[in-house]
Amino acid sequence: MPFDSRRAFLKAAAGGTGLMSLGAKAEKPTSRGAAGPYRRLSSEVLNLFQTVRGTTSLKIWAPATKAGHELLIDYNASQRLFVGSAIKAFVLCERLRQLDSPDVVNKISANQLKLDASVWTVDSKSFNPPNLTGLVSERSAMEAMIMHSDNTATDMEIAQAGRQNVQNFLQSAGLANSFIPDSTRVFFGYLFGAPDYKTYSWEELIASPDDAPIVYPPLNDVETLASSSSDLVSFYSRSLKGEFFQNGQTLNEFRRILTLADAIANIPFPLGITAFAKGGSIDVAGYHALCLPGAMFFSDRWVYFSAIINWNAPELTDANTTLAFVAVVRQILQLVKDGL
Numbered sequence: 001m002p003f004d005s006r007r008a009f010l011k012a013a014a015g016g017t018g019l020m021s022l023g024a025k026a027e028k029p030t031s032r033g034a035a036g037p038y039r040r041l042s043s044e045v046l047n048l049f050q051t052v053r054g055t056t057s058l059k060i061w062a063p064a065t066k067a068g069h070e071l072l073i074d075y076n077a078s079q080r081l082f083v084g085s086a087i088k089a090f091v092l093c094e095r096l097r098q099l100d101s102p103d104v105v106n107k108i109s110a111n112q113l114k115l116d117a118s119v120w121t122v123d124s125k126s127f128n129p130p131n132l133t134g135l136v137s138e139r140s141a142m143e144a145m146i147m148h149s150d151n152t153a154t155d156m157e158i159a160q161a162g163r164q165n166v167q168n169f170l171q172s173a174g175l176a177n178s179f180i181p182d183s184t185r186v187f188f189g190y191l192f193g194a195p196d197y198k199t200y201s202w203e204e205l206i207a208s209p210d211d212a213p214i215v216y217p218p219l220n221d222v223e224t225l226a227s228s229s230s231d232l233v234s235f236y237s238r239s240l241k242g243e244f245f246q247n248g249q250t251l252n253e254f255r256r257i258l259t260l261a262d263a264i265a266n267i268p269f270p271l272g273i274t275a276f277a278k279g280g281s282i283d284v285a286g287y288h289a290l291c292l293p294g295a296m297f298f299s300d301r302w303v304y305f306s307a308i309i310n311w312n313a314p315e316l317t318d319a320n321t322t323l324a325f326v327a328v329v330r331q332i333l334q335l336v337k338d339g340l
Contacts, residue, residue, distance in 0.1 A: 037069045041339040045073050045332050052325050054288075054311025057081060059229035060336060061237060062303045068340055071303075077229040080177040081308050082219045083291035084280025085149045086227060087180045088157075092142055092257060092278075093239050094169045095161040100250045108253075111138040113156050120202040121185040124152035129202065146278055147260040155183040173244070175235060177228035190223040191216050197223070218287075225280070229306035232293040237304040240276055240295050263292060267330050270337045273298040281322075288318050292329050296337065303336055 036042075049058050059077040064070040099107050112135040113119075120129030126144040127136070129152055138160065144153035158166070163182045170178045181187035182198065189200025192208060193215030219226055238244065240258075242251040255276060263279035277294030293306035307329045311321060 032072065032074050038071045038339060041071070041335060042073050044335055046075060048328055048331060048335075049075060049307070052309060052328050053321065054309045054325075055079070055081065057229040057308040058306070058332075059233045060303065060305045060332070061233050062301055062336070062340060063237075065301055067299075068301060071336070071340065074229065077233075077306075078177070080219075080226050080228050081291075081310050082225060082289050083227045083232070083293075083308060084225050084282055084289060085154075086232065086278055086280040086291040086293055087178070087225045088145050088149065088154055088280075089239075089258065089278040089293075090170060090175075090178065090180060090235065091154065091157050091161055091166055092146060093235075093244060093254060094166045095142070095157055096250050096254050097169065097244055098161060098165070100246050102247050102249050104247065104250045104253055105139070108139040108142065109137050112136070113138055113141055113160070115152070115156075117202045119152055119155050119159065121151045121155055121183070122188065122205065123184075124150045126150040127152040142257055143260060146257050147262060149262070149278075149280075151184040155185055158183050169244075170231075173235070173238070175227070175231040177226065178231045178235075179224050179226045181223040181225060187223045187225065190220075191218060227291075229293070229308055232291075232306035233304045236276070236293065236295045236306075237302070240302070240304075258294070261294075263294070267292065267326060267333070269296065269330075270334045273337060286312060286314055288313055288321065290322060290325055292326075296333065298337060299340070301340055303333075303340070305333070305336075307332070 045060065049056065057076045057079055059074040060071065062071040096104065101107065115127055115136050116133050117130065126148045127150055141153040141156045144150040145157055158180070163180060166180050185200055185202070185205060186197055188205060189197030191214050194200050194204065218224060240255060245251045245254065258276040258278060259274070261277045261279065263277045264275045269275040273296045275294060275296055277292070279293065280291045282289050289310045291308045295305070296303045309325050313321060
C-alpha cells in the first residue's frame with residue numbers, strides 16, 4: 001500500500017525517518033523468557049509488552065555475572081521490520097572501525113567534510129540545507145547523525161564509510177536482517193519511483209511535486225532501513241564491549257557518541273544508569289513505526305534491549321499508540337533494572 005503523496009512522506013520524514021511496510025510478510029510471534037530464576041520478571045515484561053497493538057518485537061538480554069544469573073526475554077525477535085534511523089548506529093560503528101586507532105578523535109576532528117548540495121537531504125535540522133554550506137568536521141557529522149538524527153550528516157557518513165562496506169560489516173557480524181540504503185536521499189528517490197534514484201539529486205528531491213505518489217514500500221529488498229530485535233541486541237552487546245574495535249580510544253568514542261542520542265531523554269531511561277541508544281520513528285497517514293534499541297549499564301551489569309513496533313492507523317499522527325509504546329518500554333526497563 002503506497003503513501004498518499006510525496007508531501008505526506010516528507011512531512012513524516014521530518015519525524016525521524018523510520019518507515020515500515022505493512023505489506024511485508026509477518027512471522028508467527030514467538031516468545032521466550034518465562035522460565036529460570038527470573039520467571040516472574042519475564043512474565044511481567046512479556047505480559048506488559050503484549051498490551052500494545054501492532055506488529056511488535058522485543059528482546060532483552062542481560063548476560064550472567066558473578067553477582068547474578070542471565071536474563072533473556074524475547075518476543076517475535078527475529079522478524080525483519082522497518083527501524084528507520086536505528087541503522088545509523090551501524091554506520092557509526094563501521095566508520096569508526098575504519099579509522100580505529102589510538103588517535104581516532106584527532107582523526108575525525110581534523111577530517112573536514114563538504115557540506116553542500118552533493119549531500120543535502122530532508123530531515124536535517126542540524127545541518128539545515130540549503131542554508132549551511134562549507135566544511136564541517138567528521139566528528140561533528142557523527143554527533144549530528146546520532147544526537148539529532150540528521151539525515152544530511154548520515155549521508156555524509158555513509159559516503160565516508162561506503163554503503164557496501166557497512167553492509168559487508170553487518171553480514172560478517174551475522175546480522176542477516178539488517179540493511180542500510182545507499183543514502184537516505186537515494187532511499188527517498190527509490191520510494192518516489194525515480195528512474196535514476198541512485199543519482200537522485202537535492203534539486204530533484206525538493207522540485208518533485210507535493211502530490212507525487214510514493215511508488216514503493218519502505219520495507220523492500222532494494223533500498224531500505226531494516227533490522228530485527230535479535231540483530232540489534234547482538235550488535236549492541238558486541239559493539240559496546242569492544243568486539244569490533246582494536247583500540248580502547250575508538251570504543252570510548254563510539255560509546256560517547258551513543259550517549260548523546262535524543263531517545264535517551266525521550267524515553268526516558270531509569271535514573272542511576274548509563275544509557276546508550278539510537279532510535280527511529282515515523283508517523284504518516286496509515287503507516288507508523290517506532291524502534292527503541294540500545295543498552296543500559298548499572299551495578300556492574302549490562303542489559304541490551306530492542307523494542308520495535310510497526311502498525312496501521314489512518315491518522316497522520318497516532319499519539320496514543322506512540323505514547324503507549326514508549327510508556328510500556330519505560331516500564332519494562334524500570335522493571336528490569338529493579339529486578340536485577
